[in-house]
Amino acid sequence: MAEGEDVDWELSKENIQPLRRGRAISALHQALSQQQDGPTSAINQQRQAFESELRMYDGDDPLHVWDRYVKWTEQTFPQGGRESNLATLLERAVTSFTEETMYHN
Template sequence: MTDTDLDCSQLELSKENIQPIRQGRKASALCNALDRDHQNKLQSERHEFEKEIRAYTGDDPLSVWYRYVLWVEQNYPTGGVQGNLFKLIESCFNTLYHNGEFDEKYINDERLLKLWVKYATLSPCPLEIYQTLYAKNIFTELAKFYEIWAWELEQRGNVKKAYSIYSDGCQRKAKPVELLEVAFGKFLARVAKMTLEGIGCRGKWK
């Protein structure tokens, strides 16, 4: 048995503790993260990210934070105190948030949206987060914002509100327009299928 086989055998034993992420993880990162001997190296790399953030003087601080969050997500799959992704993303937001609002250039930045989606996923109240962002006119030009928000509503049975969100995004011509139109079409097909199968949308159209 090779060292790699030995390390990766821990993966099967630890699957129940691994937090899933939308884009998936590299198998090598999972194996390394579960190897205690690898933790010192991770800690060193983490310190390097934090040094880079403190020393950054450019005009796009989000770029460093974004790389840092993705790195933590890949290398700390079990979450917990070491990963602490929720707090890390909060720190990113606090750095970018000035005088009660984000810099104008980030209002419809897809990287920032992805961080907010990760944050909402880890939060007990994701719908409130999306509603607040919308009220502040943040991400309202991005099709993905409406798609993800509507999906969360649909999963909770609020089909009527999900329909409203899709419609609003289409009326605003959120970009890319084609992405939202396709997502909206699939949503309508799912609703029609539920109706035809007799599941009934009466209780869901609330």
Template sequence: MRDLQDYSTDVGQDNDSRKRKLDEFEWETSKENVIPLKRGRNVSDLNKALRAHDSFQTKMRLDDEVKAKEDAIKAYDGDDPLADWVEYVRWLEVKMPEDTRKKFTVLEQCTRALKDNPRYHNDMRYIRLWIQYADLVSNPKDIFKYLYQNKIGECVSLFYIGWAYVLETMANYPQAHKIYLKASQKYVM
């Protein structure tokens, strides 16, 4: 017969094992709050991020990191400010996957901050940020109209694909076809 100490060790190991298994599926309890990414997510990073938000200290640390990233963007004096914005958005997607409002705000700030810089008008990174922003607004068609009117993305195929996709989801197939034709006339497809 096993003694009580052996049994308590087994129970402790079973509890640890169950906790690890539950931690592996942390995202299952929060997936409706996580913004899906077209490129997918690393499940272990996602689980870590979701577990981390349970702790007050972790929230404070994340707030400090957000402030540091925003301060770095404001103080940036290099030749590619877009790189910091792109890195910040990716960081948000990993560290704060359920915070749609924060991502929306950062995308809006970035797209507005660089909209008058012609250097970025046909930069694929910038167009991707605009498309991510359009994915979060209620009427993405207006975003694409704005971009087209301001010649942002006019030489980037992803711009036309995104615009046509939005029109197709609205069942506006004739207009989507026109966008594809416009893209082929620009030789971007």
């Protein structure tokens, strides 16, 4: 890391929510730099791509798309908070699978 990146990390690390499986350092660095610049169109485009994939998915395991979307959200918004919409996303995922007998056990 360059000297300036160390300073950015030191200023941001206390606000990062830990994940049990850990975080990808490259994704963390990218997410922190994007959040300092404000919401970007790249994040919005990726979010829209996931939403589109959820609407149009017709494969065998729709849970896989939700899983990738949740993991992307956790990595992209390391500080959590309202802008991540993680709670809403998880609620939508659970609601969409309440009728799926494939996932009941």
